[in-house]
Amino acid sequence: MRRDEDSPLSLPGGGEVDSAQAPGEGTAVLGLERKLAGKLLETMGNPPFALTLWDGRTLEPAPENPVARVHIRDRGAFYRLLRHPDLHFGDDYAAGRIEVEGDLAELLTVVDLTRQQRHGHGGGRPGLTSRLHRARRNTLSGSRENIHHHYDLGNDFYALWLDEDMVYTCAYFADPEMSLEAAQRAKMDHVARKLRLEPGQTVVEAGCGWGSLARHMAREYGVKVRAFNISTEQIAYARERARAEGLEDRVEFVQDDYRNVTGSYDAFVSVGMLEHVGTDNYRDLGAVIDRVLADHGRALVHSIGRNRPIGPMNPWIERRIFPGAYPPSLSEMTEIFEPYSFSIQDVENLRLHYARTLEHWLARYDANEEEVRRRFGESFVRAWRLYLSGSIAAFRAGSLQLFQMVFTRPTGNELPWTREYLYPAQAE
Amino acid sequence: MRRDEDSPLSLPGGGEVDSAQAPGEGTAVLGLERKLAGKLLETMGNPPFALTLWDGRTLEPAPENPVARVHIRDRGAFYRLLRHPDLHFGDDYAAGRIEVEGDLAELLTVVDLTRQQRHGHGGGRPGLTSRLHRARRNTLSGSRENIHHHYDLGNDFYALWLDEDMVYTCAYFADPEMSLEAAQRAKMDHVARKLRLEPGQTVVEAGCGWGSLARHMAREYGVKVRAFNISTEQIAYARERARAEGLEDRVEFVQDDYRNVTGSYDAFVSVGMLEHVGTDNYRDLGAVIDRVLADHGRALVHSIGRNRPIGPMNPWIERRIFPGAYPPSLSEMTEIFEPYSFSIQDVENLRLHYARTLEHWLARYDANEEEVRRRFGESFVRAWRLYLSGSIAAFRAGSLQLFQMVFTRPTGNELPWTREYLYPAQAE
Numbered sequence: 001m002r003r004d005e006d007s008p009l010s011l012p013g014g015g016e017v018d019s020a021q022a023p024g025e026g027t028a029v030l031g032l033e034r035k036l037a038g039k040l041l042e043t044m045g046n047p048p049f050a051l052t053l054w055d056g057r058t059l060e061p062a063p064e065n066p067v068a069r070v071h072i073r074d075r076g077a078f079y080r081l082l083r084h085p086d087l088h089f090g091d092d093y094a095a096g097r098i099e100v101e102g103d104l105a106e107l108l109t110v111v112d113l114t115r116q117q118r119h120g121h122g123g124g125r126p127g128l129t130s131r132l133h134r135a136r137r138n139t140l141s142g143s144r145e146n147i148h149h150h151y152d153l154g155n156d157f158y159a160l161w162l163d164e165d166m167v168y169t170c171a172y173f174a175d176p177e178m179s180l181e182a183a184q185r186a187k188m189d190h191v192a193r194k195l196r197l198e199p200g201q202t203v204v205e206a207g208c209g210w211g212s213l214a215r216h217m218a219r220e221y222g223v224k225v226r227a228f229n230i231s232t233e234q235i236a237y238a239r240e241r242a243r244a245e246g247l248e249d250r251v252e253f254v255q256d257d258y259r260n261v262t263g264s265y266d267a268f269v270s271v272g273m274l275e276h277v278g279t280d281n282y283r284d285l286g287a288v289i290d291r292v293l294a295d296h297g298r299a300l301v302h303s304i305g306r307n308r309p310i311g312p313m314n315p316w317i318e319r320r321i322f323p324g325a326y327p328p329s330l331s332e333m334t335e336i337f338e339p340y341s342f343s344i345q346d347v348e349n350l351r352l353h354y355a356r357t358l359e360h361w362l363a364r365y366d367a368n369e370e371e372v373r374r375r376f377g378e379s380f381v382r383a384w385r386l387y388l389s390g391s392i393a394a395f396r397a398g399s400l401q402l403f404q405m406v407f408t409r410p411t412g413n414e415l416p417w418t419r420e421y422l423y424p425a426q427a428e
Numbered sequence: 429m430r431r432d433e434d435s436p437l438s439l440p441g442g443g444e445v446d447s448a449q450a451p452g453e454g455t456a457v458l459g460l461e462r463k464l465a466g467k468l469l470e471t472m473g474n475p476p477f478a479l480t481l482w483d484g485r486t487l488e489p490a491p492e493n494p495v496a497r498v499h500i501r502d503r504g505a506f507y508r509l510l511r512h513p514d515l516h517f518g519d520d521y522a523a524g525r526i527e528v529e530g531d532l533a534e535l536l537t538v539v540d541l542t543r544q545q546r547h548g549h550g551g552g553r554p555g556l557t558s559r560l561h562r563a564r565r566n567t568l569s570g571s572r573e574n575i576h577h578h579y580d581l582g583n584d585f586y587a588l589w590l591d592e593d594m595v596y597t598c599a600y601f602a603d604p605e606m607s608l609e610a611a612q613r614a615k616m617d618h619v620a621r622k623l624r625l626e627p628g629q630t631v632v633e634a635g636c637g638w639g640s641l642a643r644h645m646a647r648e649y650g651v652k653v654r655a656f657n658i659s660t661e662q663i664a665y666a667r668e669r670a671r672a673e674g675l676e677d678r679v680e681f682v683q684d685d686y687r688n689v690t691g692s693y694d695a696f697v698s699v700g701m702l703e704h705v706g707t708d709n710y711r712d713l714g715a716v717i718d719r720v721l722a723d724h725g726r727a728l729v730h731s732i733g734r735n736r737p738i739g740p741m742n743p744w745i746e747r748r749i750f751p752g753a754y755p756p757s758l759s760e761m762t763e764i765f766e767p768y769s770f771s772i773q774d775v776e777n778l779r780l781h782y783a784r785t786l787e788h789w790l791a792r793y794d795a796n797e798e799e800v801r802r803r804f805g806e807s808f809v810r811a812w813r814l815y816l817s818g819s820i821a822a823f824r825a826g827s828l829q830l831f832q833m834v835f836t837r838p839t840g841n842e843l844p845w846t847r848e849y850l851y852p853a854q855a856e
Contacts (some may be wrong), residue, residue, distance in 0.1 A: 116769075116839055158550055176845055307838050308766040328774055329763035338736040341544075343826055347775035352843055398771055398838035410735050410826035411544055415780055417604055420851040 029055045033078065040082060045118030045265065047111045049102075053078065067110050068102030088392075090316030094383035104385065105362065108393030116399065138278035138324050140257055144230050146276065146324035151231035155210070161364035165252055166210035166237070169272035170354040170402045177266035180360040183353075188216040191269060193422050194346065194406050195222040195298045201266035204228070204292055206258035206285075207273025211251070218250040223267075225251045228258055261288050267298050274303035274333070275325050282302055282328075282335040287306025290340040296412050301336065304354070305329060305401040314390060321387045327400060346406040346419065354402045362388040430737055458482045461506065468510060473546030475539045477530075481506065495538050518744030518818075522811035532813065533790065535704030536821030544827065566706035566752050570684055572658050574704065574738070579659035590793035594638035594665070597700035597730065598782040598830045608788040611781075616644040618755035619697060621850050622774065622834050623726045625649040629694035632656070634686035634713075634719055635701025639666025639679070646678040651695075653679045656686055689716050695726050702731035702761070703753050710756075710763035718768040724840050729764065732782070733757060733829040742818060749815045755828060767837055774834040774847065782830045783823035790816040 037051060037059050048063040052071045071080050077097040080088035092098040100107055138146060150193075153165070162168055163181045169182035172190045185228045191213065199201065199222030208214050208227035211234070229235050235255040243314050258273065268289050277285055289299055304327040318325055330347070337344060365372070365388060372383045394400040409417070465479060465487050476491040480499045500506045508516035519596055520526040526805040528535055546573050566574060583594070590596055591608045599611035600618045620640065625631065627650030636642050636655035639662070654787050657663050663683040670679045686701065687709075705713055721727055732755040746753055758775070765772060793800070801809045822828040836843070 052834065113839055174846055174848075306769050307769075329762070330765055331759050331766055334757070334759035334762070338757055341735075343735045343777065343829060344758055344775065344831075345777045345781075347772065348847065349771065349773045351771075352841060352845065398840070401771060403772075411541055412826070413780060413824065416839065417780065418602055418851065419776065420602075423846065423848040423851050 011353050029053045029057070033075075034059065037078070040085070044085075045114040047114035048165060048326065049107055049110065065188055066102075068100055068104070068107035070107070071099040071101065072287065073097045084315075085324060087315045087319065090314070090320060090386055093386050094320075094379045096378065096382065105359075105389040105392040105396075108148065108390050109396045112393050112397035112399050116397065124325060138276065138281055140259065142159060143257060143276065146322075149323050150321065151177070151209075152233045154375075155233055155237050156226070157372070157375065158210075160363050160368040163360075165212040165216075167212045168209050170304075170350055171357040171360075172350065173353050173356050176356060180357070180364075183357065184212070184362075185216070185221065187353075188213050189220070190422065191271065191300055191302065191404070192217050192221050194300050194404065195267045195269060196416070196421075197223050197267060199223065202226075202263075203267040203269060204261055204263065206261060206268070206270040206288070207276070208234075208238060208253065209272065210234050211253055211268070212252070213271055214238070214251050215242055215245060215247055217269075218247050219245065223250070226254060226261075226265075227251065227261065228254050228256055228261055230255065230257055259284060259288060261292055263292055264294050265292055265297060266294055267300075268293050269300045269302075271300075271302040272304075274301055274336075275322070275327055278326055279309075279328060279332050279335065280322060282332065286336040286342075289326050289336070290342070293409070295409055296414060299342070299407050300405075301333070302402070302404045303328065303333070305333065305403040306399070307401065314394075317387060317390065320383060330361040330403065333403065333405065337405075340411055342407045343410040344405060344407050345415065346404075348404045350402040350404060351395045351398065351400065358388055358392040358395065362392065455480045455503070457485070461503075461795060461854045462487065464510060465506070467512070472513075472539060473542040475542035477535055477538065489534060494530075496532070496535035498535070499527040499529065501525045501527065512743075515743045515747065516640060518748060518811065518814055521814050522748075522807045524806065526809065531819040533665070533787075533817040533824075536818050537824045540821050540825035540827050544825065547700060566704065566709055568687065570752065571685060571704065574750075576654075577751050578749065579637075579667060580661045582803075583661055583665050585800070585803065586638075588625055588796040589789050591788075593640040593644075596637050598778055599785040599788075600778065601781050601784050604784060608785070608792075609783065611788075612640070613644070615781075616641050617648070618850065619699065619728055619730065619832070620645055620649050622728050622832065623695045623697060624844070624849075625651050625695060627651065630654075630691075630693040632689055632691065634694040634696070634698040634716070635704070636681065637700065637725055638662050639669060639681055640695070641699055642666070642679050642681070643670055643673060645697075646675050647673065651678070653694075654689075654691065655679065656682050656684055656689055658683065658685055664781055687712060687716060689720055691720055692722050693725065694722055695728075696721050697728045697730075699728075699730040700732075702729055702764075703750070703755055706752060706754055707756060707760050707763065708736075709773075710760065711767055714764040714768045714770075717764070718770070721837070723837055724842060726838065727770070727835050728832060729761070729835075730830070730832045731756065731761070733761065733831040734827070735829065742822075745815060745818065748811060753836055758831065761831065761833065765833075769838055770835045771838040771842065772835050774832075776832045778830040778832060779823045779826065779828060782828070783820050786820040786823065790820065 033053070037053060041051065041059070048066055050062045051059045052057065052069060054072060054074050072081070074097050077092040080092060089098060093100070095180040112305040158166060158168060161185045163318070165181070165184055167184040167187070170344065172187035173181060173183045174186045178186065195203070201223045203217055203223050204223045205214050205225060205227040206231045211227060214225040214227035217223050227238070229238070232255065235253050238253045240249055240399060242253065293299055306327050306329045309329045309332050365384065369381055372384070395402070452816055461481070469479065474496055478490045478494040478497040479487045480497060481487065482500060482502050500509070502525055505516070505520040508520060517526060583673060586594060586596060587837065589614045593612055595612040595615070597616065599608060600615035601611045602614045606614065623631070625645060630652045631645055631651050631653045633642050633653060633655040636657045639655060642653040642655035655666070657666070660683065661856070663681050666681045666747070670676055734755050734757045737757045737760050793812065797809055844851050
């Protein structure tokens with residue numbers, strides 16, 4: 001996110017309160033406004049947090065044991081919240097016009113759970129959100145722009161709060177108390193085991209981040225990997241580390257779109273890319289896998305997902321943090337497999353692992369807040385804190401899932417009889 | 429299947445060769461007919477079996493190492509095969525007008541694999557097959573008729589070739605060499621573990637067969653089970669065995685449709701019923717589960733499935749053996765979950781386990797062939813041999829799958845961190 005460019009006062013898309021017409025800020029809260037605030041909380045199912053308005057007074061009745069206290073610092077933020085809370089809470093939080101006293105992730109978890117209880121099936125405004133969504137198509141050039149926005153913020157930035165291997169996807173906490181570093185290695189091993197890699201085999205990876213999985217598979221499983229990514233900064237980093245580790249002959253990093261993958265491979269893997277592909281392109285992704293996977297091949301797709309298709313995740317995240325991102329439901333994911341010759345072998349939902357991963361990231365991020373502030377400014381610090389906390393909330397509350405899907409060709413019978421091989425004695 | 433009633437000469441649905449107009453039987457094979465036979469094999473992708481026509485001569489060129497030899501005994505069967513091989517092969521095989529020398533299951537596997545290679549995505553005639561399919565709706569009364577057709581052939585009949593617990597669903601071969609009895613117990617344990625049953629909890633089962641899983645869960649896991657089934661003979665048997673085993677206070681067998689399930693339960697389980705539900709009713713099934721599953725509940729659906737939605741399985745099986753049956757693809761199965769408050773936790777594909785299960789059943793069936801013949805006659809013997817062999821073929825060739833799906837409510841966090849608990853040391 002670039003400050004100034006995306007200020008909440010110049011939001012695209014229309015429908016916002018015109019600040020010229022909104023009541024002036026700093027003035028006393030009107031009786032009508034207290035009623036509107038009460039209505040807002042009611043719409044949210046009255047989640048147990050305290051709400052303080054810009055006159056410093058807390059809305060009555062306040063809940064008995066509030067998980068946190070939300071301060072709306074001015075009238076403009078209040079009216080924007082009424083209009084479209086999912087979008088404007090983020091912008092006004094980032095700008096400091098909304099502040100939270102207490103555990104932000106816990107607050108957002110409770111809000112999410114309350115909403116689910118109230119709306120049953122997730123609620124939301126599919127009409128509006130899908131219109132917003134359509135603005136950010138993942139065409140070849142659209143994807144480049146979208147990916148650049150998020151992943152090219154600078155490797156140094158991500159190094160402040162990711163693990164030492166720079167893995168920016170859900171870890172696997174075989175033991176919930178293991179370190180982030182250990183859990184990321186456990187994830188890479190879990191993926192590699194699911195792919196049943198054998199020395200000398202070839203693997204193609206679509207969307208390789210900073211290359212940690214590609215290097216891990218080459219180093220620990222003796223396979224040859226071609227890994228694709230369109231992020232300039234990530235590819236440069238990935239190549240540099242492969243050189244430093246002497247893995248150049250076994251890992252090739254290609255700066256190109258997954259749609260341009262060629263060749264034939266024993267395994268296809270994609271961890272954390274599908275979120276950026278867009279449902280419109282799932283058939284194309286399936287066609288790519290169908291084209292490059294050998295007859296005896298194994299494929300794994302690891303992606304954030306949802307329990308049902310209801311538009312993009314949070315519109316603020318989609319606009320400010322992850323343009324073009326969309327977490328699919330299982331029915332949407334089947335568009336990748338069912339038009340082609342594939343057979344689903346295994347699906348595992350690891351949502352609690354992502355909540356845990358994000359807790360580690362947030363703790364490291366908070367510890368490095370000063371450095372982030374120095375480089376990007378206060379509003380950026382707050383926006384990313386909100387993004388990490390909101391993601392923790394979504395995985396804790398069960399409104400986001402993490403699906404790992406393993407699939408093969410339909411006809412081969414070289415399948416393991418049980419999944420016990422995924423669970424060797426945990427002696428790590 | 430009742431003999432005489434369903435003779436291939438009075439097939440419903442039209443489109444068959446009029447036997448009055450067809451060339452007389454027993455006459456010499458015409459040159460044109462040899463060409464048509466060659467064409468038929470070509471359409472099938474030239475699978476490696478030898479084909480002998482009613483004049484006793486084998487079609488040239490015969491494959492070098494044929495897996496089997498198919499004899500078409502008369503001209504009527506030949507013309508019916510040309511029209512609609514998937515339907516008429518079964519009827520004419522049952523009537524003895526088509527015979528197979530060699531391993532029937534192996535022949536059918538090879539035919540299935542060849543067809544997949546040729547057609548890529550399964551081929552078939554969706555137009556015709558879905559029209560046939562629509563004839564057998566699973567309404568409340570339709571389901572009763574359909575289930576009666578298959579499951580009320582007599583418990584004695586099934587006892588001839590099922591295991592001692594009368595489990596008529598895919599077993600779980602934790603070790604492929606284990607006995608059928610052990611593999612069925614392993615399956616029931618695998619299901620019970622996936623449901624994370626604890627003593628004193630309540631379970632509702634939709635479609636309980638002869639009651640083996642319900643009794644197993646009550647006996648081995650200390651839960652209280654209400655089990656539903658609309659088959660009169662199965663329910664009578666299930667109750668009798670529960671009485672004999674002293675489980676009456678913990679297992680209640682209800683002769684009713686799954687749509688009439690009431691109450692609230694810690695676990696919902698359905699093993700081998702979904703095949704008989706019909707996609708039109710998946711939303712209703714989901715609504716039933718949504719209504720009766722407790723907030724912390726776990727649910728498991730175990731069903732034959734397919735890699736993509738392409739109409740009913742084999743039309744002959746759907747007509748003669750399993751009226752109303754339909755194996756769904758994953759995208760179709762998501763209709764049960766996505767309209768409601770559920771979250772998929774785990775999907776496992778056990779298709780090779782079903783091939784293995786069926787091999788055991790077929791061996792026992794073959795060993796008891798005389799008894800089946802005495803009770804039902806030759807045509808029935810042959811029809812069921814074909815059904816069991818064809819099912820082996822479909823699971824071996826990967827045109828049928830066996831999906832076990834575990835799902836929960838979206839919001840609870842009482843989920844195990846890994847699936848290792850499903851794999852205790854195999855000391856059985």
